[in-house]
Amino acid sequence: MSQSLLEVRDATKVYGGGFLRRGQQVVALQNFNLTIPEKPAKITAIAGESGSGKTTLANLILGFIGLTSGQILYQGHDIGTLNEQQKLEYRRQVQAIFQDPYAVYNPFYRVKHIFDLVIQHFKLARNRAEARDLIEEALQMVGMRGEEVLEKYPHQLSGGQRQRMTVARAYLVKPRLIVADEPVSMVDASLRAMILDIMLRLRDKQNISFLYITHDLSTAYQVCDEMVILYQGSIAEKGDTGKVIENPKHPYVQMLIDSIPVPDPKQKWGSHLVLPSEEEMLSHVNTGCRYYPRCPHRMDRCLVKQPPLYHIDESGHQAACYLYDDQPFSEQ
Amino acid sequence: MTVTLNWTSTGGNGGGRSGTVLQVKNLRIHYATPTGDVIAVNGAYLEVFEGETVGLVGESGCGKTTLAMGILRLVQPPGRIVHGQVLINGTDLTALSEPELRQQVRWRQLALIPQGAMNSLNPVLRVKDQIADAIETHEGKQPSQALKTRILELLNRVGLPGRVYTMYPHELSGGMKQRVCIAMAIALHPPLILADEPTSALDVVVQRIVAQTLLGVKADLGVSMILIGHDMGLMAQLVDRIAVMYAGNIVEIAPVAEAFAEPLHPYTQLLISSIPSVKVRKPLQVFEGLTHDLRNPPPGCIFQLRCPFVMDKCREVVPPLRELRPHHYAACHLY
Numbered sequence: 325m326s327q328s329l330l331e332v333r334d335a336t337k338v339y340g341g342g343f344l345r346r347g348q349q350v351v352a353l354q355n356f357n358l359t360i361p362e363k364p365a366k367i368t369a370i371a372g373e374s375g376s377g378k379t380t381l382a383n384l385i386l387g388f389i390g391l392t393s394g395q396i397l398y399q400g401h402d403i404g405t406l407n408e409q410q411k412l413e414y415r416r417q418v419q420a421i422f423q424d425p426y427a428v429y430n431p432f433y434r435v436k437h438i439f440d441l442v443i444q445h446f447k448l449a450r451n452r453a454e455a456r457d458l459i460e461e462a463l464q465m466v467g468m469r470g471e472e473v474l475e476k477y478p479h480q481l482s483g484g485q486r487q488r489m490t491v492a493r494a495y496l497v498k499p500r501l502i503v504a505d506e507p508v509s510m511v512d513a514s515l516r517a518m519i520l521d522i523m524l525r526l527r528d529k530q531n532i533s534f535l536y537i538t539h540d541l542s543t544a545y546q547v548c549d550e551m552v553i554l555y556q557g558s559i560a561e562k563g564d565t566g567k568v569i570e571n572p573k574h575p576y577v578q579m580l581i582d583s584i585p586v587p588d589p590k591q592k593w594g595s596h597l598v599l600p601s602e603e604e605m606l607s608h609v610n611t612g613c614r615y616y617p618r619c620p621h622r623m624d625r626c627l628v629k630q631p632p633l634y635h636i637d638e639s640g641h642q643a644a645c646y647l648y649d650d651q652p653f654s655e656q
Numbered sequence: 657m658t659v660t661l662n663w664t665s666t667g668g669n670g671g672g673r674s675g676t677v678l679q680v681k682n683l684r685i686h687y688a689t690p691t692g693d694v695i696a697v698n699g700a701y702l703e704v705f706e707g708e709t710v711g712l713v714g715e716s717g718c719g720k721t722t723l724a725m726g727i728l729r730l731v732q733p734p735g736r737i738v739h740g741q742v743l744i745n746g747t748d749l750t751a752l753s754e755p756e757l758r759q760q761v762r763w764r765q766l767a768l769i770p771q772g773a774m775n776s777l778n779p780v781l782r783v784k785d786q787i788a789d790a791i792e793t794h795e796g797k798q799p800s801q802a803l804k805t806r807i808l809e810l811l812n813r814v815g816l817p818g819r820v821y822t823m824y825p826h827e828l829s830g831g832m833k834q835r836v837c838i839a840m841a842i843a844l845h846p847p848l849i850l851a852d853e854p855t856s857a858l859d860v861v862v863q864r865i866v867a868q869t870l871l872g873v874k875a876d877l878g879v880s881m882i883l884i885g886h887d888m889g890l891m892a893q894l895v896d897r898i899a900v901m902y903a904g905n906i907v908e909i910a911p912v913a914e915a916f917a918e919p920l921h922p923y924t925q926l927l928i929s930s931i932p933s934v935k936v937r938k939p940l941q942v943f944e945g946l947t948h949d950l951r952n953p954p955p956g957c958i959f960q961l962r963c964p965f966v967m968d969k970c971r972e973v974v975p976p977l978r979e980l981r982p983h984h985y986a987a988c989h990l991y
Contacts, residue, residue, distance in 0.1 A: 373859040374830070483716070512715040512886065513930045517940045524940070539859045542889075542932035546940060569934050583864040585889035587931040589913040593864065593893055 327400055329500055329533060330385070330418075332358040335394035337380050352380040354557045355394070360501065360535070362399075365527045367534040369544035369565065372554035373580075378537045381554075382505045385535065386420050387411075416446050419494035423506035425486035429478035436474040438493060446497055462496040463489075465530075466522050484515035491522055495530070502526070505537045520547045541584060545569045553577050556614040559633060563641030573636055573643035576615045613645075621647055675745075677848050677880045678704040678727070683740030685719075685726045688733075692951040696722040696735065698904040698958075701977065704848060709874060709881040711895035711912065713888065713927065719904040720884045721771060724850050727882075728768055729757055744848065763794055767841035769851040771884075774833035777825040783811075783836055784821045790840050810839040813876065814869050831862035835869055842873055852884045867894055888931045892916060897983075900924045903950060905958045906977060910984040920986035922963045957989065965990055 337353040356377075360368060370378050383389045385396060387403060396403045398414055406414055422428055429438060439459045442448070449455035460470050466488040473481060473489065481489070487507065494502050504523070508516040524547055526532040538544050544551060545565060552562040553574070561574040572578045585593070612627040613619070619626070625646055632655045634648035635641070642654075685697040696719045704710050712720050725731045727742050729749055742749040744765050749757065762768075770776050778786055787807045792798055798806075804821075811820055814835040825833055834854060841849050854870065855863040867890060874881060883895055891898055891912065898915045900908040900923065908921040919925045930941055948954055948961055957963070957970040969989050977987040 373861060513927065514715070514942075516932075517930055517942045521940050521942045540932075541860070542934050545934050545937060546932050566937070580860060581934055583860045584934055585864075585867070585887065585893045586935070587889040587892045587916070587928075587933060589892045589916050593868075 327362055328359045328397075329362045329399065330358075330360040331395075331397040332356055332381075332385070333395040333397065335381070335384060335396065336392045337377075337384060337389070338392045351557050353377040353384070356381065356557075356559065358552065360533050363531070365531045365533045366549040367523060367527055367536050367547055369548035369551040370535060370537045370554065371539060371541055371544055371551060372560075373539060375556070376554040377557040378539075378554060379505060380557075382420070382503050382535070382537050385503055386418065387415070412446070416497045417500045419497065419499040419502045421487075421490050421494055421502060421504040421507045424510055425483055425490055426510075428490060429486065431478055433477075434474070435476050435478065435481070435489065438489070439474075439496060442493060442496055448497065458496060462492040465495055465526070466492045467518070468492065483511055484518065487511055487515070487519055488522065491519065491526075495526060495532070498530075499532060501533045501535065503535045503537070506539070507536070508543060509538070509540065516543065523547060541569065541581060553580070558614060558630065559642075559644055560615070561641075561643040562633070563636070564639055567637075567639065567641045573641070573648060574615075574645045575619050575621050575647075577643075579618075621645075675706045676703055677706055677745065678702070678882075679741070679743040680723075680727060681741040681743070683723070683726050683742065684738040685722050685731055685735055686738050687722075687735045689951065694950045695904050695953060696950070697726055698953075699740070700726075700906050702899060702906065702909070704880050704882060706847070707874075707878045707880055708896040709883055709894060711891040711898040712882055712884045712901060713886055713891055713898060714901035715886060718901045720901055721852055723901070724768070724852055724882065724884055727850065728762065728766060730768075759794070763790060763844045763846060765846050765848065767844070767846045767849045769834075769837050769841050769849065769854050771852040772857065773837035773852075773854065774825075774830050774857075777833055777836065779825050781824075782821075783823055783825070783828075786836075787840055787843055791843050794844055806843075810843055811836075813842070813873065814839045815865075815872070829862070830858055831865055834858065834866050838866075838869055838873060842877065842879065845877065846879070848880045848882070850882045850884070854883070854885075855887075855890065856885070863890070870894065888927060889933075900927065903948070903953070903958050905987065907959065907988070908984075908986040909977070910981075910986075914981070914984055920980055920984065920991060921959075921988050922965055922990075923959050924986075926962075957987075 335353055335356040339350045339352055340348045360366065370381060372378050384391060401410065403414060443455045443458065449458055463470055468488060473485065478486065508519050511519065520543060523534055527534065536544060536548055548565045551565040551568045553560045553568065555576050561568055561572065561577045568577065569581060572581050612629060613631055616622050616626050623646060631644045631646045632653040633642040633644050634651040634653045636643055636648060636651060680700055680702040683697055683700045686693040687696050700723055712723065714720050722731065722735065726737055731737055737750060744761065749761060752761065784807055787810065788803055791803065808818055808821060811818065816832060816835055820828065820832065828836065855866050858866060871894065873879065885891060895912050898910060898912050899906050900921065902923045908924045915924060916928060919928050954960060956972050957975050960966050960970045963970065967989060975987045975989045977985050979985050980991050
């Protein structure tokens with residue numbers, strides 16, 4: 325078996341519950357497992373509603389916050405126990421792109437400073453000319469030229485240019501994995517296509533894997549290979565993107581896909597969606613399936629224990645729901 | 657129960673051509689900058705009929721919100737209305753004084769659900785006090801019991817439980833806050849509501865709940881609505897007619913079904929073809945080309961720099977917005 329690039333094992337993150345706030349614990353991520361293979365490069369979507377734990381996962385992988393329990397292995401090494409040298413290397417190989425291209429730049433520095441910092445930090449170039457070539461190459465990858473942007477200040481660039489620059493900055497260090505947290509949720513349709521197209525090119529030509537974190541299933545459907553759908557910190561369903569979107573198994577995912585407005589005035593939303601009251605939501609949260617209060621197919625056994633991931637087919641399409649309990653399963 | 661909601665309109669009659677609620681005529685709004693005026697809205701014409709929802713779409717910075725603010729006469733300096741008329745049931749808003757606008761028009765005739773409405777609630781006031789404030793500012797002091805009944809009825813109408821009445825904004829979820837804003841917008845039963853991206857920043861499930869609330873309000877009260885947004889999927893679900901804006905110009909106005917089935921303007925075609933869908937997997941379409949400098953628009957058509965069908969004529973003559981099919985207007989030299 326080939327080694328995996330990144331492996332998340334039983335990752336759990338609990339917020340709160342400190343000395344003074346013992347009662348208020350929030351389980352943001354629970355026994356989460358994910359494997360990103362070394363080859364071929366893939367775009368994996370992590371999707372779910374606000375508060376489902378998507379960004380917590382990104383922050384864990386990027387090392388911004390620590391795990392409560394579990395492990396994250398990068399090429400077989402636990403990222404919690406790396407030494408300084410290895411840590412630097414990990415931070416080079418795993419890069420990030422954030423949601424808001426307006427907030428990531430220091431407004432007091434010219435654009436070239438952003439690139440120079442990265443080059444200095446990772447000691448990528450021996451002299452100015454080499455640095456210049458590297459920057460030029462990275463900008464070319466996203467369809468920009470140095471003379472257009474390098475001498476400018478961030479406020480002089482458009483939103484699309486800024487977001488393409490964040491991609492160029494991430495690409496500059498030749499990473500293996502880019503964690504993209506909602507990279508296109510703040511840009512327009514035409515720019516969205518451009519950024520997603522750059523992601524596809526980096527995957528195919530540069531063998532860079534992506535973890536694409538989003539709540540927008542329709543763009544994920546267009547570009548992603550694999551998809552993991554989170555619901556309140558646990559996996560509801562995972563598998564090949566086409567299978568999950570075209571043939572969703574988990575009742576939550578079915579409802580989610582049904583809620584996406586269809587861009588066709590002739591197909592109006594059918595049923596009226598009603599959410600349960602908050603009292604109902606809170607009453608069952610700690611035992612069993614977290615989707616129980618909203619689920620149209622709920623059974624008594626759903627309250628007893630959280631359902632494991634049932635294997636729908638051989639391809640790795642899995643859903644955490646007792647409706648499929650005739651299938652083999654793996655615990656989650 | 658003293659609350660009676662008397663609505664003059666005939667109910668949600670969709671695209672019916674009954675009375676006109678709003679008429680925008682040749683509205684022009686500029687923003688002053690040190691290097692010349694940015695033309696944010698360039699001579700917009702728009703009509704809204706009784707009981708219909710008009711969608712206003714276009715990319716960020718195309719002037720959607722500015723047009724809405726122009727209609728409400730809330731354009732902030734350095735912006736200013738250069739010329740044009742905004743008629744609400746025959747009254748020209750651009751001719752009214754500020755106190756008249758405040759007393760007679762805003763909230764009573766025309767309510768706004770602002771962009772990021774959920775952040776527009778006052779964090780230190782309970783929901784009941786905010787809604788009461790809006791009502792009492794316009795209608796004077798109300799007997800407290802009647803006011804309470806009225807606010808509870810408003811909350812009920814947008815699908816919120818009664819306990820929201822005494823809650824603070826931070827105790828509510830994003831979707832609930834958004835619905836409080838909708839309740840406030842309908843508090844004085846205006847004939848027209850302007851909703852600026854009412855569901856952006858909400859995830860799909862909550863978005864659907866809020867959208868359903870808007871549809872319900874429209875069906876119950878027969879109120880007209882202008883819905884601003886860039887999500888074409890949502891537009892398809894919610895609006896009767898759609899107006900497409902590009903760089904300050906309205907380039908196409910059409911009944912929504914026709915706009916999706918047969919878009920006439922190349923920009924609308926681009927918008928429709930780039931909608932991501934969960935029904936079909938299609939290769940990404942990347943469109944090159946940048947918008948011109950808004951301070952200095954090129955002569956001729958506003959879309960010429962990005963248009964795949966650009967002709968010589970487009971570089972010289974501005975295409976007027978013409979009725980090319982019944983009720984279907986587009987500004988393009990192709991037709």
